[in-house]
Amino acid sequence: MHTRSPRAAKRDFDSRHFRNALSQFATGITVITTTLADGTFLGLTASSFNSVSLDPPLVLWSLGNVASSMPAFTGNSHYVVNVLSENQAHLAEQFASRKKNRFDGVEFSLSRTGHPILNGVSAWFECHNRSRYPEGDHVIFVGEVEHCEFTHQAPLIFHAGQFLPPSGKPA
Template identity: 40%
Template sequence: MTSPDQVNVLEFRKAMGRFMTGVTIVSTVAPDGTLRGFTANSFTSVSLDPPLVLVCVANASSSTADFVAAPSFGVSILSQHQVDISARFARPGDNKFEGVAWKLSERGSPIIHGAIAWLDCARHEAISAGDHTILIGRVAEFGHENGMPLGYFGGRYVGLGRDIAPKVSRSH
């Protein structure tokens, strides 16, 4: 075992790649009206009451300041048929929305068409954490559709294809 000061970043990344995640597009509108978006698999729910989610934004990204300053952002949870959209938003550059079907939510966040779920969030808090900024959003509006999610595991996209376990029911 290594101490925290001796962690090999590449090996740590490989270890974290063993955790399968979902794939999302996080989007907002910059103050100058430019649409901004990036692919994120560092996304999770934080709280049900109030409804909060978090996403991590790389500080090295050219649009990080726009996300931190924006009053709202959208999260589109991609279907397994949206690998091309995920790959497009994962690359640096402008015009990521060109040729992609999307709409503006009521709060003004871009939402990707065909996503199996979407969330429109008011910025709740931004927290600096290492080489990323954690954006916490309060969910103001959301929707969902049938479909299978797009996953990411071991540095590659994966799809589930079909449900493999019975739905878990919760009783209170």
């Protein structure tokens, strides 16, 4: 008979080991964008993106508790999840940087609610900021998809610490 423990067992690994194990799972790369009340655009790179439900259409992503952009994403009603295409590793790096204006030189259009949709992405999802769940050192955002589009461009993939196009060779 299997008994359930009320708590997780004591870990036998450190954060670096855990991160290395997670890096073995290939993920797509997204840039989450929104617009601040003063009209300033904000965007960040995130690989923590998943579907949650088809009906209603829900997706999730997560953001570190210490991220300077946390107030903007918790306070805004909408955001756009941009799924980068295989030739957009430079955008993943640009939106992951500490650069003040990450939109410098980036071509985009605006969603129906006025948030940036990056040009050339494989897909995008305009989301209502439905709910947030604090867990560990991150907040999980659940967005209800109001509009979405996709192309047949191959996605950018991140695996073992590097960007890979679908061919499996480093970008």
